[in-house]
Amino acid sequence: MSSTTPDARTHQHWLHDVRLVVHQVKYEQLAFWLNRVGAIFTVGFSVVFLVMLGLSAGNQLIPSLGNIRLVQYYVPGFIAYGVMAAGFTTLAITIVVRRETGLLKRLRLSPLPTWVLIASIFISTTIVALVQVLLLLVIGRFGYHVAFPSSWAALILAVLVGIVSFSAMGVAISSVVPNQETAGPVTSIVFFVLLFLAGLWFPLPPGSGLAKFSNYLPVRHLMTAMDRSFQIPRGVSPWAWHDLLVVALWGVGATLLSLRRFRWSPRRS
Amino acid sequence: MTLAISVENLSKSYGDLTAVDDISFDVERGEIFALLGPNGAGKTTTIEVLEGFLHRDGGAVEVLGVDPSDRQHLRWLRNRIGVVLQELAVESFFTVRQVLERNAGFYPNPRAIDEVIELVGLTEKGDAKVKRLSGGQQRRLDIGLGIVGNPEILFLDEPTTGLDPAARRTTWDLIRLLSSEGTTVLMSSHYMDEVEALAHRVAVLSRGEIAAQGSTASLGGRDKGETTIRFTLPANVVVGDLPITPSRIDGDVIELRTSNELTTLHRLISWALDGDVAIEGLSVARETLEDIYLALAQGDRDESEARSS
Secondary structure, eight states: OOOOOGOOOOOOOOHHHHHHHHHHHHHHHHHHHHHHHHOOOIIIHHHHHHHHHHHHHTTOOOOOSEEEEHHHHHHHHHHHHHHHHIIIIHHHEEEEEHHHHHHHHEEEEEEEHHHHHHHHHHHHHHHHEEEEEEEEHHHHHHHHOOOOOOOOHHHHHHHHHHHHHHHHHOOOOOHTSHHHHHHHHHHHHHHHHHHHTTTTTSSSTTTTTHHHHHSSSHHHHHHHHHHHTSSTTTTOOOOOOOHHHHHHHHHHHHHHHHHHHHOOOOEEE | OOEEEEEEEEEEEEEEEEEEEEEEEEOOOOOOOOEOOOOTSSSHHHHHHHHHHSSOOEEEETTTTTTOOOOHHHHHTTTTTTEEOOOOOOOSSBBBBHHHHHHTSSSSOOOOOOHHHHTOOOGGTTTTTTGSSSSHEEEEEEEEHTTTTOOSSSEETTTTTTHHHHHHHOOOOOOOOHHHTTEEEEEEEEEHHHHHHOEEEEEEEETTTTEEEEEEEGGGGGGGGGGEEEEEETTOOGGGSSSSOOOOEEEEEEEEEESSSHHHHHHHHHHHHHHHHHOOEEEEEEOOHHHHHHHHHHHHHHHEEEOOO
């Protein structure tokens, strides 16, 4: 073994790397569900919110959205929430913890290629988001008579664009969070303020100042893209190209910031 | 190829701060080589350049015959090195076996998981969660992660910092065991006793430069017989009366450095017996690695005080 030189190296087959992705996804999933914090924050929160809000105010009608029931507004809204919580908050906290404990550096120094790590995190985040989307759809359908989306394809596209863009934003914010202690509070406060401004709990009155302001932010657009796949308001096209474009642009911006700011190693005192 | 690592005129700066300034050393296969120095001396920077984590500014570096900054060979190299960082980089919610199996999957020829668990002395703890382990056990698991890929070179960055004395000893035993199996070890430490106990050869780093290097036994020329003789100046005797010339006088303590301690002692004792003089507080000491290290560290401190005033 010790006599091998790089020139005599056997080229590692691409199939080997695909197996590495499967291997790493398995442990990313294990880490997510064993750690519980991310699972509670992502899947737990959205299910509890939907059930509680559905029970308390779900049958109020929303005139500005063609008199749909509030719970019909909440199902796509919390699907968007789950995608953002998995991609943004959970990923940001995970990265800061891994970076500050030296885990990222150790991964960097292992033979695991960086693209395998990124692909595994993306696939793992998608699995989490899909679990949560299915739970919400089932609870909405059988608990509150909320119809399944008009276009499954439009919903899946919105989920994927949301995961990629909000994951990029999660990586970006992780690069400006200094340490583990502040990771949870900082990302959660930013996240919940954004959700409130975007009208997750109370639909924004159209044309209001808040509605205009949140047009510049990605959260409202992702929620709209989810709404549209359910044809909310009634009669619209399920494909929200404009909204997905805005979400994607935020993702591109976040990626550019991450490329400049991302660190593998912990901050030394 | 007998060299595991070769470093020639390595330099690395962070902005205005020179972390490593023109250092050179070689590590032979199978040996334990230590970088010794206080915090900020450049130990971690040097190791990170050799691991291919940092790019150097100048000089030539080879690890297992390849340049670690050459991306083409990086994966080949990373299949063959193991690293243990200053931080305990282990997730607390996994079991010992889960973490090891996860990391083993990254390497083409990993060690058997049970073998690693036994080597690091965690046989009873294989299915325990990491958060249930003591600090020493977590560090041993951490070293287990460093060797799970069956590395030819193991980089240990301050492997026992923060451990209690018993955990330090078991960590030393583990490092010796790995070395006896043929693993090359490059370690950093700011503990004297650790380097004396483990390393075959050592380079003492001070503000980014190598202040001294050699075998642990020969460092600073102590195998060449520089011996320090000390005694208290007897009452009613002036320095001029002594049969020898002191190197240093500290109050009434006479200090004498010599490379020929037998002759010097003979002359001193004959003189005392002839004149019926009692010599008190006589000590003969070879300089230890610690004396050399402390002298270097003291030099650092004096200089930085001089600069800041």
